[in-house]
Amino acid sequence: MTYFGVLLRFIGPPLVVLIAIALYDRRRPLARTFQTWPPSAILWGHVLVALVYTTPWDNYLVANRIWWYDPSLVTGVTIGWVPIEEYTFFVVQTLMTGLWILLWMRRLPVAERSFEPRTRARWIVTGLVGAVWLVWVVLLVAGWTRGRYMALLLGWFLPPILLQLAFGADILWHHRRLVALSLSIPTIYLFILDAAAIATGTWTINPQNTLGLDLGVLPLEEMVFFAMTNVLVSFGMVLTLARESHARIGARIPWLANAR
DSSP states (O other), X not given: OOHXXXXXXXXXXXXXXXXXXXXXXXXXXXXXXXXXXXXXXXXXXXXXXXXXXXXXXHHHHHHTTSEEEOGGGSOSOEETTEEHHHHHHHHHHHHHHHHHHHHHHHHSOOOOSOOOOOHHHHHHHHHHHHHHHHHHHHHHHHTOSTTHHHHHHHHHHHHHHHHHHHHHHHHHHHTHHHXXXXXXXXHHHHHHHHHHHHHTTSEEEOGGGSOSOEETTEEHHXXXXXXXXXXXXXXXXXXXXXXXXXXXXXXXXXXXXXXX
């Protein structure tokens, strides 16, 4: 399959359906706790952040042959070392996951229990994830060849996740049903897309830089990549829109506490 063929077959149909649902839902409000900033603006903000943050990391991977694409299956238009199809993927993946989250923000019953801040638990979770990040950074610096892809993944994507957890791990736990639903289905679906693309040679992951823990043709590192990128979108959307987040920083930024 060509790279754009992968996107059209796998991302096109669900994205069209989700856009249609979003247009149908224009007058259907989000759950009250998420009625803060305009959801469409927050979604496009995440698309921009995903594009900007992932671009240097992905260019490094392609430039160093940690993964590569079949030149005959792309248009040949590149920005840096990466084909234009890859940048398109950053955009449409974020849109697909973000629209899926907004769909359930309108439909999933929100827990009636009042929110109880859990500062200690928040910092414990952040510390544990931070320890994982530090271990993999050390392994990256040490030059472990088989762990290189995983170390680059965790070294690059865990820092923003750490910021999200430090700010609002307890808020995410409060909305855990939404977080779990917003993460599980899109991530599993992207595993299927990735496996199909690898099996047909659209792109290839360098086996010398992976741990060798594969699910069929799908390396563990690729599963971690799609899980982590969806975590960033899911955590970001929930934390940005949740009224609990606005209340948390409202004392320092008064206008934010009054967001509607």
